[in-house]
Amino acid sequence: MDISSSSAASAPSPEVDLRLEQHRRELTGYCYRMLGSAFDADDAVQETMVRAWRSFDQFEGRASLRSWLHRIATNVCLDMLEGRARRARPMDLGPVGSAENPVLDTLPEATWILPIPDGRALAASCDPAELVSSRQRIRLAFVAALQRLPPRQRAVLLLKDVLSWEAAEIAELLGMTVASVNSALQRARATLGQEEKTDLHDPLNEAQQSLLARYVEAFVRQDIDALISLLREDATWSMPPYRLWLRGRPSVRAWLLKVGAGCKGSRLVATVANGSPALGQYRPSGSGGSFEPWAIQVIEMSGGEIVGVCSFLDAQQLFPLFGLPLRPEP
Structure with a gap:
């Protein structure tokens, strides 16, 4: 939508447009953390x-x-969140599932934390440490943890810890006292304090590049033993919009042996999502060598191992978001 289409004849100048647009990416990152959906x-x-x-x-x-x-964006997000259920990951909604007897029910799109390309949410930075910190703060686990906070507490944490606002500024915006802001901040930090941090580098270091390349090779060949060897012992495997999620090498191995044949020969296209390496998966779809968009896989790494693979299966909606065509390049 064109901003100017909603304005009066005495609208601000094109220079104002430019000034506002310079903040779009940072605002998108802030609103994404608040709302959990790109x-x-x-x-x-x-x-x-x-x-x-x-x-x-x-x-x-x-x-x-x-x-x-x-300030405006905070009020918009609080308005949007009023009366809504929080978005989540499969592991936030129920106990670990079974690969032997999987329950494959799906839940609506509004249930899920959805991925976002780094380029839409992270402001450019020349400081490598600042960039890594920003990427940590859009990880799927971090965004999911944020959704567990009440919306106003969520805003307090983001305004203070991400945007470095003073407590008095936050109190004025949200109609709170400084003491209540500090109390909300303390509770929010405690809630997020248990979240595991993954290894993030920009670009991927040599070890991470090698790990990702081995994952791609094993996945395309559906070499289950090779793929499982890349996972940490307690790695998670999830596939929104399915509620089912798995933990641990034996469960993931059993699942892949059950359903993996359909993914053999997939084409995987590298991208980035939520501060992590990601892959657009095109799955073979029949005779004639055709492929269909199947999933955005977000690969989370720590300590030289893969600790989580989340495959978002709403490919028709997500591939355009990531700039991926609905048919792979020949």
Whole structure:
């Protein structure tokens, strides 16, 4: 949607458009963390831009434009979250499943944390340490943990720890006292403190590149033993929109032996999602060498092993988000 299409004749200048657009990527990352969906985040950012455009003549410069936009975005996200159930990962919704007797029920799209390409959510940075920190803060596990927080507590944590706002600024925005902001922040940090951090480097270091290449080779050949050897003993395997999730090498191995034949010969295209390496999977779909978009696989690594593979199966919606064609290149 064109911002200017919703504005009056006395709208701000094109220079204002440019100033607002310079903040779009950071706003998208913030709204994604708040909402857990790249598509919801895009909607929230667009609404933020429209509101900013319409009220730009009231922006008096007492705060930075960045802060002013994040104030608007926070209110938009809180409005969107009102009355909604939290998004989650399969392992957040129920006990580990069984590969021998799998229950393959699906849940609606609004149930799930959805992946996001790094390029849509992370502002460019010349500081490698800052970039790694930013990537840690869009990991699937981190975003899922955020969704367990009440929306206002979620906003407190992000405004303080990600955007470095002062407690007094947060209190003013959210209509809280400074003491209640600090209390909410302490509770939020405690909730997130148990989340395991994965190994993130930009670009992937040599060991990670080798691990990913071996995974791709083993997956395409459906060499189950080789693939399982790359997983940590307690690695997780999940496939939204299926509720089913698995933990541990034996369970993943049993699952792959049951269903893996359909993925043999897949084409895998490298991308990035949520601070982690990811793969667009095209699965063989019949005679004539045709392929169909099947999944975005997010590969989480730690200590030289794969600790989690999450395959998002809503390929028709997700492939365009990641700039992947619905048919692989010949």
